[in-house]
Amino acid sequence: MTGISRRRLLASTASTFVLSGLAGSGRAIAATAPAGNGAPHADTEWRHYAADQANTRYSPLDQINAANFNDLEVAWTFKTDALGARKEYQFEATPLLIKGRLFTTAGSRRDCIALDAATGELLWMHRLDEGERALNSPRQLSGHGVSYWTDGTKERILYVTIGYQLVSLDAATGQIDPEFGVNGVVDLKRDFDQEIDPVHSDVGLHATPLVVKDVVVIGAAHTAGDVPEIRQNVRGYIRGFDIKTGRRKWIFHTIPLKGEFGYDTWLGDDADKAGNGGAWAQMSADEELGMVYIPVELPTGDETGIYRRGNALFGESLVAVDIETGLRKWHYQMVHHGLWDRDIPCAPILCDIPHNGRIVKALAQPTKQAYLYVLDRTNGKPIWPIVERKVEAGDVPGEWYSPTQPVPSKPPAYDQQGVAIDDLIDFTPALRAEAVEFVKNYKIGPLFTPPVISKPGRWGTISAPGVQGGTNWPGGSYDPETHIVYVYSKTQPSVMGIIPNTDMNVSEFAYVHGISGMQPRKMPRMGAESGGGDFRPPPPPPPRPGQKAGGGAFPGFLTIQGLPLLKPPYGRITAIDLTKGDIAWQVAHGETPDNIRNHPALKGLKIPRTGRPGNLGPLTTKTLVICGEAGFYTNEYGVRGAMLRAYDKATGEEKGAVYMPAPQSGSPMTYMLKGKQYIVVAIGGGNYSAELVAYRLPGKA
Amino acid sequence: MAHKRTHLWGSAALGTALLVLGGAIAHAQGAAKTVWDGVYTADQADRGKAAYGEQCAACHGPTLGGIDVAPPLSGNAFLGNWNNTSAGDLFTRIHDTMPLNNPGSLGAKTVSDIEAYILQANGFPAGQTALPPNQAMMAGIKIVATKPGS
Numbered sequence: 001m002t003g004i005s006r007r008r009l010l011a012s013t014a015s016t017f018v019l020s021g022l023a024g025s026g027r028a029i030a031a032t033a034p035a036g037n038g039a040p041h042a043d044t045e046w047r048h049y050a051a052d053q054a055n056t057r058y059s060p061l062d063q064i065n066a067a068n069f070n071d072l073e074v075a076w077t078f079k080t081d082a083l084g085a086r087k088e089y090q091f092e093a094t095p096l097l098i099k100g101r102l103f104t105t106a107g108s109r110r111d112c113i114a115l116d117a118a119t120g121e122l123l124w125m126h127r128l129d130e131g132e133r134a135l136n137s138p139r140q141l142s143g144h145g146v147s148y149w150t151d152g153t154k155e156r157i158l159y160v161t162i163g164y165q166l167v168s169l170d171a172a173t174g175q176i177d178p179e180f181g182v183n184g185v186v187d188l189k190r191d192f193d194q195e196i197d198p199v200h201s202d203v204g205l206h207a208t209p210l211v212v213k214d215v216v217v218i219g220a221a222h223t224a225g226d227v228p229e230i231r232q233n234v235r236g237y238i239r240g241f242d243i244k245t246g247r248r249k250w251i252f253h254t255i256p257l258k259g260e261f262g263y264d265t266w267l268g269d270d271a272d273k274a275g276n277g278g279a280w281a282q283m284s285a286d287e288e289l290g291m292v293y294i295p296v297e298l299p300t301g302d303e304t305g306i307y308r309r310g311n312a313l314f315g316e317s318l319v320a321v322d323i324e325t326g327l328r329k330w331h332y333q334m335v336h337h338g339l340w341d342r343d344i345p346c347a348p349i350l351c352d353i354p355h356n357g358r359i360v361k362a363l364a365q366p367t368k369q370a371y372l373y374v375l376d377r378t379n380g381k382p383i384w385p386i387v388e389r390k391v392e393a394g395d396v397p398g399e400w401y402s403p404t405q406p407v408p409s410k411p412p413a414y415d416q417q418g419v420a421i422d423d424l425i426d427f428t429p430a431l432r433a434e435a436v437e438f439v440k441n442y443k444i445g446p447l448f449t450p451p452v453i454s455k456p457g458r459w460g461t462i463s464a465p466g467v468q469g470g471t472n473w474p475g476g477s478y479d480p481e482t483h484i485v486y487v488y489s490k491t492q493p494s495v496m497g498i499i500p501n502t503d504m505n506v507s508e509f510a511y512v513h514g515i516s517g518m519q520p521r522k523m524p525r526m527g528a529e530s531g532g533g534d535f536r537p538p539p540p541p542p543p544r545p546g547q548k549a550g551g552g553a554f555p556g557f558l559t560i561q562g563l564p565l566l567k568p569p570y571g572r573i574t575a576i577d578l579t580k581g582d583i584a585w586q587v588a589h590g591e592t593p594d595n596i597r598n599h600p601a602l603k604g605l606k607i608p609r610t611g612r613p614g615n616l617g618p619l620t621t622k623t624l625v626i627c628g629e630a631g632f633y634t635n636e637y638g639v640r641g642a643m644l645r646a647y648d649k650a651t652g653e654e655k656g657a658v659y660m661p662a663p664q665s666g667s668p669m670t671y672m673l674k675g676k677q678y679i680v681v682a683i684g685g686g687n688y689s690a691e692l693v694a695y696r697l698p699g700k701a
Numbered sequence: 702m703a704h705k706r707t708h709l710w711g712s713a714a715l716g717t718a719l720l721v722l723g724g725a726i727a728h729a730q731g732a733a734k735t736v737w738d739g740v741y742t743a744d745q746a747d748r749g750k751a752a753y754g755e756q757c758a759a760c761h762g763p764t765l766g767g768i769d770v771a772p773p774l775s776g777n778a779f780l781g782n783w784n785n786t787s788a789g790d791l792f793t794r795i796h797d798t799m800p801l802n803n804p805g806s807l808g809a810k811t812v813s814d815i816e817a818y819i820l821q822a823n824g825f826p827a828g829q830t831a832l833p834p835n836q837a838m839m840a841g842i843k844i845v846a847t848k849p850g851s
Contacts, residue, residue, distance in 0.1 A: 086797055086804055090772075108798070139770065140801040206770070224760070224768045280769075345769065467768055492778070494766055518763055521754045554822060556764035557775060562824050562846075564777055593781035595846030613778050631781040640785055663782070685772075686782040687790040 041675040046097040047148050049208045050475060050617070051669070053285040054350035057477040059670045062622035063677035068697055069624070069646040069656025075678060075694040076120030080142070083107020083125070090665060091682040091690030092206065092473070093145040094617070097671040098171065102680065103157050105143045106690070109134070110162045112146060114174060117673050117680075120694060124174030128185075130163035132199055137162045138223040139204035142690070144282070144473070144666075147211040149243050156180075156243065158216055160205045164188045166218060168246065181246030188218060188239075191248050196234050203234045205280065206473070210292065212285035212323050215240045215249060217292050221280035225302040226341075226467075226513035227506065227520055233300050236278020240292075240326050250326030254278065254296050254314050261328060262313035267400065274299040274308050277315060281473060282347035284363065289378060291320045291329055293363060295344030302341035302467070303451045303496050303513040309400035311336045318344060318365055318373075320380060330380035334365070334373055336402035339394070339451055340496065341467045342368045346475030348377075353483045353578045355383055364578060366476045366487045368469025369447060370415035371408050372576055384410035384581050394450030394461075396498045396511055405448045410581030414574040415471075415489040416464045416566060418446035423464070423566050427602055435560050442495065451496035454516040459555040460497025464566060467494045474617025474667045477625070479649065483578045486625050486649070488589060490571045490613035492564075495556045515556040561601055571611035571630060573618055575652060585652035589616070590629045591643065597633075617667025619679070625649045626679065628664025632686055635659075644668070644681065644695070658695060662688035735843045736788065739828015741817035746827060749818030752811050756800050765822050775822045780846040788832060789840035791816055796836070809834035 041063070050057040064072065081087045084107035095104035095115075101123060102115040114123040134140075139162065146159040148171065155171035165187055168180035176184025188205075189198045196203070202222050210217040220236035223229075238252040254277040256262040263271050281295040298315045299308040308315070317333040335342050348363040353374075355362070363377040374383040386406045393401035416423060424435035443452050443461040454460045469489070476487035499514035501507050506522045514520055558565040569588035577584040588611035596602065596610060614630020629642035642664065643657040666682030676696045684690035734740060754763075760771035767773035772782070783791055796812045798804050807815070813832040821827060833839055 089794065089798065108804075135802050137802075224770070226762070226768070227759075343769075466766065467762075468766075472769060492773075495764060514763055519754070521758045521763065554764070556766075557822065559776055559824075562776075562780075570777060593777050593846070594784040595777065595780040598847035600847070600851040612781060631778055632784065633781060634785050638785075687786045687794060 041672060043100070043674070044097075044672045045099070046095075046669045046671055048096070049094055049145055049147075049282055050347065050477075050667070053210075053212060053287070054478070055282060055284045055347040055475060056349060056480060056620075057475075057617060057667065057669075058479055058620045060622045061670055061672055061677050063672065064621070064670075064679065064697060065623050066646065066648060066655035070658065071697055072658045072679070072695040073698050075696040077694070078115060078120045078122075078692040080106040080690045080692070083111045083113070084109030087689040088141055089684050089686070089689055090141050091684045091692075093142055093666045093682055094669050095680060095692065096146060096148050097669065098148055098155070100673055101171070103146050103148065103171065104692070105145055105159050106692070107142055110142050110159075112157060112159050112167070112169060112174070114157075114171070115692075117671065117678065120692070126167070126169055126174045126176075128161050128163075128165065128167065130161060130165070133163035134161070136200050137164065137204035138202055139206045139221045139280075143206045143208070145208045147209045147216065149211045149214075149216070158209050158211065158243075160188070160209060160218065162204060164204045166209065166216070166241065166246070168243075179244065186241060186246040192239075193237060193251055193253070194235055201234050203236065203278070207280060207282050210283040210285060211243065212292060213287060214243045215323055216243050217283060217285075219279035219281070219283065219294070221278050222276050225276060225298065225300050227501075227522065228300050228509055228512070229507055229522060231275070231300060231307050231508045232273055233275025235275050236280075236297070238279055238294055238321070238326070240323070249324070252294070252319070252321050252326045252328065254319075255299055256313065265311045265313045267309035270307060270309050270312070274312075276300040280343070281345050282475060284347045284350050285323065286350055286361070286377060287323070289361070290323050291377070292323055293348050293350070293377065294319045294321060295347065295365070297343035298338050298341070301509060303339055304396065304498060304509055304511050305337050305339055305400060306396070306398040306511060307509070308337070311402060316342055316344060318348060318375070318380075320377070332373070332375055332380045334367060334406065335369070336405055337400060339399075340369070340463055342469075345469055345472045349476055349478045349485060350377060351478055351480065351483065351485070351578060353383075362578070364476070364478065364485050364576075366471040366485075368465055368471060370413045370417055370465055370470035370489055372411050372414060372485060372487065373408055374411070374578060374581070382408070384408065391448040392445065392450060394452050396451070396453060398510065401450060411576045412583060414487060414576060414583060414586070415572065416491045418449060419444040419462045419464050419493065419566070425560050425563055425565060425567060427563070427605060427607065431560055431563065431601060435565060438560060438565065441555070451498050451513070454497025454499050454514065456516060456555075459515055460495040462493050462558065462565070463496045464491065464493040465489070466492050468492060468615070472615040474615055477618045477620040479620050484584060484649070485576045485578060486573060486618045486620055487576065488571065488573050488616040488618055488627060490630075491566055491569065492613040493558055493566060495558065497556070517555070561599070562595060563599060563601070568610035570613045571616070573625065573627060573647065573652070575625075575649070587647060587652045587654070589627060589645070590614070590631065591633045593631065594634050614663065616664060619668040619670060620649060621670060623649060624655065626668055628660055628668065628681055628683070631663050642683075644679070660693060662686065662691070665690070733843075734841060735845045735849055736820055736825040737845065737848045739826050740788065740830065740839070740842050741820055741827055741832045742829065743827040745814050745817040745831045746821040749814035749816065749821075752807075752815050753818050756807060756811070757815065760801070765819070774819050780823060783844045784846040786844050787840050788816065788842035788844060789836045791819075791844065792836045792839060813839075
């Protein structure tokens with residue numbers, strides 16, 4: 001029975017079909033596999049952002065393996081410069097692969113394209129020029145990709161535009177589906193249980209739609225809430241739409257209305273006056289259980305919760321809702337009344353794991369705080385105990401502090417949490433000594449140490465992980481055969497100081513995220529407000545470099561002689577064994593940055609590879625974990641670039657590395673086509689504009 | 702005669718070419734600057750800081766630390782990504798693509814001011830000459846994370 005449930009969970013994509021075939025399990029699955037599967041070199045597919053609705057980012061292919069990874073060659077590249085009015089440098093998409101065609105969003109206008117997966121040739125392109133509506137969006141550029149639906153005859157590609165419209169296209173032609181919405185488009189700013197301005201309102205989405213059965217589920221994203229402009233921002237409700245007609249089937253209120261479940265977790269009428277609370281991450285779905293798993297961010301105010309007092313559901317909660325009705329099945333709040341901008345940044349990975357002698361339908365949620373929360377996905381109960389532990393309160397007037405926070409007992413944290421003296425840079429005793437002096441000007445402490453009022457000599461709380469996490473939007477990867485989760489994370493602390501604000505033109509919040517002495521700055525909702533008419537007199541000049549201003553050249557900059565404040569690794573990949581709830585291995589991921597390798601204070605020292613910070617999604621295959629680097633480095637030939645690296649998934653030992661002209665910006669995916677395995681990854685950044693690169697082994701294609 | 706004249710003219714042309722080439726070499730040597738050579742002024746960085754607050758801080762953070770959708774502009778991640786490029790490359794990237802909601806709107810002078818502030822925030826020294834408001838004129842200024850000769 002357990003095999004059946006796992007099979008059903010994974011049967012939603014053809015690529016996972018081959019998993020069963022190659023695994024030699026002998027399980028026969030009809031499902032949606034294309035003709036010819038079962039043969040060792042049968043074509044495979046990649047039908048969802050992270051391979052499947054379970055978000056495993058797993059493929060059982062093995063043509064590319066440890067023995068030949070270094071032989072990989074570029075099969076083709078696709079430059080996205082011509083899409084949109086200007087080049088893009090932040091290409092975060094993972095393409096889908098269906099019947100030899102790649103589908104993705106791309107370019108600075110987020111056009112939707114289809115490519116020949118063997119050659120990279122453009123098959124079709126769909127473009128919606130949304131004018132000012134797009135310029136005002138809080139989520140610009142190409143986004144994370146598209147979604148696919150078929151009933152066996154019709155095939156649809158769905159994507160969300162920069163201006164928050166849902167488009168349904170014929171996968172064969174790129175023409176709009178005239179039966180969907182109005183001329184193939186659903187205006188997501190309507191039918192939203194709130195009246196919002198269609199051009200200026202603060203809502204958009206990078207994530208792909210989630211297609212599950214005949215429903216397409218749409219999240220919501222807003223401008224970051226460090227210095228929220230207004231209190232009653234758009235609410236990030238989640239909706240399900242009929243995939244054939246575009247008609248709204250359901251809505252889930254992530255900020256509950258009066259009378260709804262969760263409303264009483266807010267103090268007073270705070271819930272009536274809050275905004276945000278969207279789900280900007282990818283989502284997961286289990287068709288058999290009939291549930292969609294929604295990672296929800298905070299209500300308005302990323303580091304200040306004075307207007308959202310209480311635990312304030314469904315802030316920083318994972319919510320399971322019914323696919324057909326959107327009704328809540330269960331929820332699990334990972335941070336109570338969050339003050340650290342933890343959101344839940346990526347999809348939970350659905351996994352059927354052996355636990356106490358039986359197979360449990362579980363999920364594993366990577367997070368910014370570097371805990372992997374493992375829950376029973378049928379009911380939201382923790383697999384290993386998650387204990388409420390007392391935490392410190394801060395000193396921000398009007399703030400509400402949760403007395404406790406939930407702390408998983410297993411698996412252990414997979415990245416640096418909190419800051420202690422032992423965590424500070426220690427390449428040399430002199431650097432450590434300088435760092436010890438430096439942190440005297442900040443508050444440090446364990447994971448849930450709250451942000452504090454910023455003042456000279458105590459500029460704020462150094463939070464690790466920082467605002468960008470730990471893990472962010474790419475999420476993790478999972479091997480369903482061995483029950484191991486692979487997740488990238490970075491060690492990049494942030495200063496969380498709080499400063500008063502009296503200028504209602506800047507923010508309606510009395511306290512905002514900032515550093516003492518810096519004027520609170522408006523975080524304009526994208527668009528109209530930038531430039532002109534908003535000029536403020538410049539703040540007092542900063543201290544000159546080299547001149548100490550209480551523990552560093554500039555308060556808030558967490559470096560010691562230009563080196564990171566905390567010990568390496570700065571970026572790492574961790575393998576977490578869900579059969580035990582333990583870490584199997586961990587490696588520093590990414591070459592040591594140039595400025596560290598060549599730093600005068602480190603001359604003569606042998607620094608092991610430090611890894612580097614970024615946002616990366618690893619790909620797992622039959623034998624390898626494959627992940628590109630997050631940043632450029634200059635190699636021994638003096639050439640800038642980044643490496644696509646492959647690790648033995650059993651041990652973490654590096655087995656190969658292939659040059660890329662720019663860092664990985666989207667997450668790699670893989671497929672078999674006409675007997676050849678391809679790895680495709682979006683790259684770009686710095687001075688190198690966005691590009692899709694396909695690798696395969698030498699020989700006739 | 703015609704032949705000779707041509708030859709003479711040819712010599713002159715060669716001489717001019719050499720002069721031009723020599724000038725080019727001299728120019729290249731003169732321009733072989735790095736961001737450690739004081740390529741912006743403190744006043745410019747102050748202006749840049751104000752402009753950064755207006756135009757950039759919303760996404761890249763008050764201390765250039767980045768947020769979920771925008772990369773850091775200081776420290777390791779930034780220096781790694783831009784090491785061995787030029788001030789002109791960084792100028793182009795900012796000028797052509799930022800801010801995301803209104804790319805191309807900043808104007809060259811503001812872009813060079815903001816770039817000066819970013820250089821300052823990353824610990825590169827100020828000098829007597831401002832970063833010019835022009836990509837071509839700063840293409841010869843190399844961004845190197847580590848001070849040459851240190």
